[in-house]
Amino acid sequence: MSNQIVIAGPSSQGLAVNLANYLDVQVYATENKVFPDGECYLRIDIENDTVLEDADVLIVQTTGANAAGDQNQRIMELIMMISAAKRAKASKIRVINPYFAYSRQDKAFRPGECLFATEVLKWIERAGATEFYTIDIHAETIFDAVDIPTFNLDPMEILAQIVKDRNVINPIVICPDKGAYERSRAFARYLGEDIPVVQFNKTRDVKTGEITMEGDIDVNGREVIIADDIIATGGTMARALGIAKKAGAKSIYAVGTHPLLIKNATYKLLKAGTTEIIGSDTIDSIAMQASMAEVIGKAIKKN
Ligand code: R5P
Numbered sequence: 001m002s003n004q005i006v007i008a009g010p011s012s013q014g015l016a017v018n019l020a021n022y023l024d025v026q027v028y029a030t031e032n033k034v035f036p037d038g039e040c041y042l043r044i045d046i047e048n049d050t051v052l053e054d055a056d057v058l059i060v061q062t063t064g065a066n067a068a069g070d071q072n073q074r075i076m077e078l079i080m081m082i083s084a085a086k087r088a089k090a091s092k093i094r095v096i097n098p099y100f101a102y103s104r105q106d107k108a109f110r111p112g113e114c115l116f117a118t119e120v121l122k123w124i125e126r127a128g129a130t131e132f133y134t135i136d137i138h139a140e141t142i143f144d145a146v147d148i149p150t151f152n153l154d155p156m157e158i159l160a161q162i163v164k165d166r167n168v169i170n171p172i173v174i175c176p177d178k179g180a181y182e183r184s185r186a187f188a189r190y191l192g193e194d195i196p197v198v199q200f201n202k203t204r205d206v207k208t209g210e211i212t213m214e215g216d217i218d219v220n221g222r223e224v225i226i227a228d229d230i231i232a233t234g235g236t237m238a239r240a241l242g243i244a245k246k247a248g249a250k251s252i253y254a255v256g257t258h259p260l261l262i263k264n265a266t267y268k269l270l271k272a273g274t275t276e277i278i279g280s281d282t283i284d285s286i287a288m289q290a291s292m293a294e295v296i297g298k299a300i301k302k303n
Contacts, residue, residue, distance in 0.1 A: 002056045002091045007044055007081055009061025011074050012098060015281045016060035018293035019096070023058075023300065032077055040073055042080040052088035058300065059085065059093065063101035063120075064260055064283040071101035075120060079127045086128035095129040096296055098282035099258045103138035104230070109206045118145035133299060135282050135292055136183065136229050136257040153299055155257045155280050156183065156227070158290045160190035162278050163253055168223040171195055176213065176240040177202035180228050187227040187255065200240055213239040220248035231256035231279065231287070234265030241272040251275040259287035 006027040008016030013029070020027035028051070032042040046052065059081045063074040078097065085093045105116040117139070124132060125146040133151045137143075143150040163171070173195060175184030181199055188195040200215030213236075224244045231237055237254045244252050252275055259279030266286065269277055279287035 002054050004056045004058065005052065007057060007059045007085070009059060009074075009081060010042070010077055011064070011066065011069060011284075012060045012062045012096075012281075014284065015062075015098060015291065015293060015296075018281075018291050019058070019060060019296055019300075022293050022297035030077075030081065034069075034073065040076040040080065042077045042084075044081060044084050046088075049088035052085055052090045054089065054091045056092040057085045057090040057094065058096055060096045060098070060296075062099045062282055063097060064099040064258060065101075065262070066284060075101060075123075079123060082124065082127040082129050092130050093128050094131040094133065094300065095124055096133045097124070098135045098280075098292060098296075099230075099260075100134045100137050100142075103142060106139040106142050115145075117142045121146050121150075131303065133296060135280070135295070138179075138229055149303070151299055151303070153292070153295050154186065155282075155290070155292055155295060156186040157190045158292070158295065159227075159255050159257065159278060159280065160187050162289055163191060163225055163255065166253070166276075168225070168251075168253075170221075171223045171225055172217075172219055173197045174215070174217070174224055174226045174240055174244060175199045176226060176228055176236050183229060184227045187225070191225070200243065202236060202239070211235050211239055213243065215240070215243045217243065217247050219244055221250050222248075223251045223253075224249040225253045225255055227255045229256065230258045230260060231265060231269075231277070232260045232262050234261065234268040237274075238268050238272045241269065241274060245273045253278055255279070256287070258282050259285045261285050261287060 004025040006020040010032045029045045061078045173188040277287040
């Protein structure tokens with residue numbers, strides 16, 4: 001069996017170290033910067049390339065934006081890490097991309113658009129990735145674009161456990177749109193037996209991005225959980241929250257696997273009456289309450 005090594009990409013340092021600890025393997029940091037002209041630079045912080053030769057290299061890098069870098073920079077860095085590992089003759093290059101940026105551009109919604117999500121994944125494959133792991137991807141159909149093995153890992157059991165720990169009584173799960181139904185069902189199953197799931201209907205204007213949402217629900221005095229994959233601007237959650245609050249919810253938990261929390265999303269959600277925002281460490285944010293290290297580690301051990 002080849003030597004397993006974790007590389008901590010600049011955007012997923014905590015998760016990478018947790019994963020290395022779980023697998024009990026060596027972890028290496030990276031050195032990165034942006035040159036004055038805007039070009040990215042990255043090197044894996046190793047003394048010489050033989051460290052990676054014949055190794056089973058696990059590259060951990062989320063491509064969500066944060067204050068230290070946008071998604072485009074994160075993708076460049078990821079490609080640089082894959083390419084460096086390939087140059088150093090790693091035997092396996094397993095990419096762990098917990099939040100896959102551009103995943104919402106999986107379809108052409110208007111004439112003249114491209115399917116950019118698949119282009120990003122193809123680029124990762126072409127650079128030299130031999131396996132691809134992500135968490136709760138927006139649409140698994142994106143995987144059809146590549147030949148390498150792809151794995152979409154489920155965060156819902158761990159996220160549900162956090163809500164369970166709050167001792168919620170008589171809970172009900174709301175799914176904000178059709179696309180989130182399976183995810184919400186899984187969440188409800190992990191939360192307990194016979195927990196109802198109610199689906200709202202969301203429409204988004206493809207030109208303006210404006211959201212409208214409809215939902216008919218009686219949640220008077222109940223504890224409500226809204227489960228979604230991404231909390232970006234918070235618009236979707238805030239709409240669902242508004243309906244639940246108006247319908248008399250006692251408390252409302254906003255659960256999102258990937259808490260991007262762009263701009264004033266946190267303010268928007270708390271102002272709308274959220275009891276707590278619960279997310280995972282696929283993105284470093286104030287809502288990061290659950291680590292995906294074990295879920296990823298188990299999948300790596302299995303494969
Ligand atoms: C959309 O289909 C996704 O599942 C999320 O609901 C959406 O990306 C959330 O975005 P925002 O927080 O900006 O409404």
